[in-house]
Amino acid sequence: MKEKIFDIVSKVVENSDLMLIDIHLRGERKNYILEIFIDSKDKLDFDVLTDMNNKIWDEIVLNRLDNEFSKFIVSSPGVDRPFKYFDQLYKHIGKDLIIKMKDGSNLTGKLIGLNDKDTKNELIIEFENVEKEKNTIAVEFNQIQYSKVKLKF
Numbered sequence: 001m002k003e004k005i006f007d008i009v010s011k012v013v014e015n016s017d018l019m020l021i022d023i024h025l026r027g028e029r030k031n032y033i034l035e036i037f038i039d040s041k042d043k044l045d046f047d048v049l050t051d052m053n054n055k056i057w058d059e060i061v062l063n064r065l066d067n068e069f070s071k072f073i074v075s076s077p078g079v080d081r082p083f084k085y086f087d088q089l090y091k092h093i094g095k096d097l098i099i100k101m102k103d104g105s106n107l108t109g110k111l112i113g114l115n116d117k118d119t120k121n122e123l124i125i126e127f128e129n130v131e132k133e134k135n136t137i138a139v140e141f142n143q144i145q146y147s148k149v150k151l152k153f
Contacts, residue, residue: 001025001032001068008059009036017041018052019085021077033071041087044076082146086121089114089147096150097125102143108150112136123147 002025013020021037038044038052053074060066083089092111099107109127116122121141129135 001065004063004065005034005060008063008065009056012052012055012059013038016052018044018048019087021081021084021088027070030068031070032068033073034069035073035075037075037077037081039077039085039088041090043091049074049076079149079151082148086114086116086141089123089141092149096152097123097147098150099123099125099139099147100145101139102145107137107139109137 006023009023010020018038018040021039024035025032027033056074095111097111109125111123112126113124122138124138126134126136
């Protein structure tokens, strides 16, 4: 059933400016909880989420899967989830990121810009070295294992 749900959601999302981030299906038959996480290059507001919720639910009903779920949620991924696509980063310029590289190294710094020219897809990160001097580095998105917003408490 998860494949069928994925196909339905993918079809609805591909006709929009949104990105499918993840689908979680948990629970047992007739009591499944379906969570769908979508994102966009720009700010994702409540009206967009509501519209996508309605469109996805309509497709689920058309495919006669609506009786399988006790709960259905369409949401943004939230800042605690790693970025899956480069385009998710645009709305986070100016925020601090935690980055783990595929080579095992780690970097924490402020996202000050993005370079999407020449298909490089680079993050421009500003960080302080041990002497408290500010440095800038370009990090290729395809070399990142995961990155996410550093939460401030």
